Amino acid sequence: MKRSVARLVAIVIFIGLLIVTYLLSRNESAASDYFAGGHQKETALKKYGFYLEPVNKSAGITFTHQCQELDPKLENIKMQIASMGASVSICDFDNDGWNDIYFTNSKTGSQNALYHNLHNGKFEDVAASVGLADVNTKGNGVSMGAVWGDYDNDGFKDLLLYKWGKPELFKNIDGKKFEDVTEGSGLPAWVNANCAIWFDFNNDGLLDIFIGGYFNEDLHLDSLNTTKIMPESFRYANNGGRKYLLMNMGNGKFKDVTKDYGITSTKWALAAVAADFTGDGYPELYVANDYNVDEFYLNEGGKRFEEIGNKVGVGRIPKSGMSASLGDINNDGNIGVYTTNITEKGILIQGNNYWLPNSANMQNKPSFVNLAQIAGIENAGWAYGSQFGDLNNDGYMDLYVANGFISAKKNTSYWYDYSKVTGGNSNIIGDAKNWPDMQGKSQSGYEEDKIWLNDSDGLFEDVSGKICPPATYDGRAVAMADLWNRGVLDVIVANQNNIPLVYKNDQENNNHWIDFDLKGTVSNADAVGAKVVVEWAGGKKQIQVVTAGMGFSSQNQHRLHFGLGETNKVDRVIIYWPSGSIDKIDHPETDKMHTVKETK
């Protein structure tokens, strides 16, 4: 009798589990709810206090990204390989106090665009007239991204263009034109790069360069003599491109110190970001890698880097690292790294990471903990670029994540074909000719970008589709900048094979803000690496770092923007300069951009 009861109980539990798991799987979805069409803006403004309005047309942004041409031997997976190159970087190149926008293009012969801010809501493409348009010429490779940095400390930001090809350096001549100074600069002859940043790793006051190779640098993807170019593994690939750490010698030349500084990785790098996590004043380097673990390079006094990703926790689980961006989501003065990966339901659930440093012991025993799941910012889709920024000026950093891999034929999927080879031996996966023909299929296509609003307690609300019209382009690079000097962060998204999205951030709230534009004197002129801590409202404390390249193929505006909520008083601002000096400002005026020059 007892056994029959036990069997009955077992049956009930069994059926119950089947039903519950089925119902749970039907309820969960990566897609978000929408606010109804015509009233979307009003509803969003009322509920969230802001709305992102696409303004390409009125702003005069007509750029369209075109993908690269590849060797015919790669025709079967052309869409997959030629899936990057849409980038965006923000810079006030002529120092007129208004942010300008640079977009890269990737088809041989296509033009990059530099949209000069006309201060009246409109932009004008001046790339051709200043010498930054015709850069995708045959034999020189095609653009993958660009980062701005004042490498010669003359007060004007110069441009490093990285490509699947020859990296190029353009010197800014008084904000009027750009001179190609690549020849003799010491830049490598050819890198298949998808990331580069400026940072001053030895704090000598001169901006250095990190370039991360993706495909091996021996390959010219438009003219191959082999099809064995693919990653040797989906999780453990080490056959990507080499890395370049280029030390600025101060005379317009850069010295390759990569090996001397202990960087030997040949993983498939897609993103890099630098910041001082250990508090010793020297910036660490975080590299997000596709097909392998991410890497964390500890800066040992500006003399050497040691890769300790596994030891500190960020380099233990191999995923598909696409983007690395910095953000203090808890307002505790502790800055974390958000990295994007792939989530495709039922097939590949890597999840994104938010690596928060263990602030108590970062100097002696650095370690990170992943809070993405707890914060609710783990699953986005096939995620690329990401940026933190306070979109509604409520005092908490929100998050924008660009999504979508290949949007081709609707209602088709390459995932099954993809899984065949990615599950196989390295000899199979590593050879492009073994990859099934895509035949125009989509893969994680038509995905909507994710926008997460920080609910002030380290938890995020998914407001995708609620605070902007739905858009399902294949998003790549994301940048945040105040394009019209209104004290808000606008959002610019570069989409692969398509138009970018320039979102004007309309606000309807009583929130305040404060901005800081830093000028180094002893430190590098751009103050890259400087940390700014804003303390307000009797206990809130947010930290931001000046970067020159962050996210995926993107660069935010140079100035740092802090939302303050309804408080219009800031208690104190502390600026930690790369030189080691510290400046303090008590009670700075709010709703204002402050230009701060480093005290000598």
Added chain:
Amino acid sequence: MEQGYKLAQDYKAESLPKKNGFSEWIKKNFLYIPPAFITLILLVGQFTYGILDSYASLVAAIGTSVISEIILARTVLGTKKNLASAYITGISVGILIRSNIIWPYVVTSLLSILSKYVLRYKGRHLWNPSNFGVSWMLFLNSMSVAGLSIQWGSNFAAMAVIWVLGLLIVNRAKRLHVSVTYIISFAVLAYIRGLITGDTFLAELSPLTGPMYQLFIFFMVTEPQTSVSTKKGRIIVVILVALVEFVLRLNHYIYAPFFALFLVGPVAKFIDLKWYAPEALQKNIKDLQSSKH
């Protein structure tokens, strides 16, 4: 995938090599070989590549599996069971399921073990336990669970060790014919699929070189408890599994082998128990004899 204990039950009296001491030792302790082998696979994978994303999920899967086996065996069957099979089920779930959260590992293990005690016919369970649990969770196509569809890595030596040891063990368990038939069937059907899809033979063959298939070939399709009773029958069944998988693959099911076994295995076992298993044959003979008298 509860090979260890049942293998020992089914085969220790069969014609294992008799003479030398090592063979005797293996014969006596064979129930521990499959769990040791799957542990070896896990260790090779973990220490060469770190295949586990978290130890907690593996502990949750094994713990749930073992505890539920103890409780269910005692309460439903009134017996104590050797826990080797539950261990294999747990470890399989821990490897084959991928999730960033813990509960799917617990639920999959629990469903796997429960299926042994709920879905029974003539005192035997019909589904391979972990095949049931894993197939169900993957069939749901949820945001929480994915399958192990990635490779171990590029180390050919590690893969070769697993293949050699695996084949030796299934040979010892008298199931080599099952594994070999499946491998040949898969390869032949991969070639035919290539002709249909236009993809290269290597692309179609590729999944066979990954870890998901190694676990499938050495632990799932060979499990004695859910295998049919005759060698010929087992060969037919495994060819059917490969054929159903072929159809599912043409329809782009990533987890086709699990689903194929899920569909074919229980039907074959049911038919076998009803008409072809020794006890069924015995009964048929008796019925025949009594009808003659």
